[in-house]
Amino acid sequence: MAKTDNQPMQDDELDLFFEAARQDVAAPTDALMAAIMADAQAHMPVVDPLPAPKAQTKGVFASIWSAIGGLPAAASLATATVAGVWIGFTQPVQLETLSGGLVLAGDYVTTDTSYALEDLAPGYLGTTLFAEDEG
Amino acid sequence: MNMALDAYEGASDEALLVLYGNGDPMAAQLLTHRLAPRVLGFATRLLGGDRAEAEDVTQEAMLRLWKQAASWRSGEAQVSTWLYRVVSNLCTDRLRKRRTVDLDAAGDPEDGQPSAVENMMDVDRATALQDALNRLPDRQKVAVTLRHIEGATNPEIAQILGISVEAVESLTARGKRALAKDLAGRREELGYGED
Numbered sequence: 001m002a003k004t005d006n007q008p009m010q011d012d013e014l015d016l017f018f019e020a021a022r023q024d025v026a027a028p029t030d031a032l033m034a035a036i037m038a039d040a041q042a043h044m045p046v047v048d049p050l051p052a053p054k055a056q057t058k059g060v061f062a063s064i065w066s067a068i069g070g071l072p073a074a075a076s077l078a079t080a081t082v083a084g085v086w087i088g089f090t091q092p093v094q095l096e097t098l099s100g101g102l103v104l105a106g107d108y109v110t111t112d113t114s115y116a117l118e119d120l121a122p123g124y125l126g127t128t129l130f131a132e133d134e135g
Numbered sequence: 136m137n138m139a140l141d142a143y144e145g146a147s148d149e150a151l152l153v154l155y156g157n158g159d160p161m162a163a164q165l166l167t168h169r170l171a172p173r174v175l176g177f178a179t180r181l182l183g184g185d186r187a188e189a190e191d192v193t194q195e196a197m198l199r200l201w202k203q204a205a206s207w208r209s210g211e212a213q214v215s216t217w218l219y220r221v222v223s224n225l226c227t228d229r230l231r232k233r234r235t236v237d238l239d240a241a242g243d244p245e246d247g248q249p250s251a252v253e254n255m256m257d258v259d260r261a262t263a264l265q266d267a268l269n270r271l272p273d274r275q276k277v278a279v280t281l282r283h284i285e286g287a288t289n290p291e292i293a294q295i296l297g298i299s300v301e302a303v304e305s306l307t308a309r310g311k312r313a314l315a316k317d318l319a320g321r322r323e324e325l326g327y328g329e330d
Contacts, residue, residue, distance in 0.1 A: 008315040009322075017318065018283045020260035025176040032190050036171055039198045040155070040163035045205040047158040 148214035149207075156204035163201070170215065171197060173285070174222055180280050181226035183269045188229060196221045212294060219287065220295045223277050230273060259325055267317040275310035282307045 143151060143165050154162035174196055178189035199221055268276050274296065281287040281295065292303045
């Protein structure tokens with residue numbers, strides 16, 4: 001049966017028109033593409049580059065000062081030096097007391113108590129010592 | 136250069152726009168190749184087939200995209216959706232300005248403008264549909280074009296037009312009914328007179 005002009009088109013008929021329209025797309029001309037790209041170049045956001053490293057202007061002493069760690073390192077070094085001088089000038093009685101004269105022998109020994117090796121390590125000379133005691 | 140373009144091929148439109156915003160011209164090139172044909176096709180339909188004016192709109196819409204790149208808010212809208220909204224507004228403004236001009240005359244294809252469709256029947260169908268679209272109210276034309284030719288979803292169209300999804304459904308349904316009625320009058324002319 002022939003369809004009359006009075007009958008609205010059905011969806012499947014209409015889809016043929018939409019499909020034809022989807023295919024009816026002319027490509028943009030080269031001139032248009034070039035104009036769009038020119039706009040893109042002209043309006044491309046400017047990104048700040050990373051700051052350039054500063055030129056080396058430090059002197060030799062400043063470089064050494066920096067290399068050893070600056071002020072904190074110098075403070076530590078000074079503290080260690082003062083401590084060394086103090087240990088050298090004062091006689092470390094406590095150290096001798098604890099070590100029984102083993103660490104700093106000779107002129108530096110000021111304690112009244114002195115220990116022989118076997119006092120500290122009775123087994124060091126063998127078992128004869130114990131045998132004598134028992135005997 | 137082509138290898139670099141290939142490397143960007145899988146990137147989303149939004150990712151490319153961010154790259155462009157970071158000063159990458161290659162991203163702009165790929166975005167142009169992706170989006171300009173779609174924008175041009177959409178603008179041409181909304182402007183009743185006026186290719187020259189559609190090219191102006193396309194360039195203007197893309198220019199607005201480039202300017203937007205630095206302040207693009209990620210995840211807020213798809214780049215294509217944003218562009219369709221810009222094109223829709225630009226075309227609506229131009230159509231309002233030329234209301235006094237005969238729209239049928241504006242829809243005539245330019246002399247020497249080759250059609251992309253090879254099959255003559257498809258050419259006739261595309262032309263007939265364009266004529267019928269030109270007779271629809273602007274918003275119906277935009278909604279039907281986006282839904283049935285550009286392939287946009289109803290939520291996307293709602294975003295583009297700034298209306299609810301229900302309003303989009305109503306617009307497209309009324310637009311389709313009007314097209315079906317209009318095109319039915321050209322059955323004989325288009326060779327649809329008999330089953």
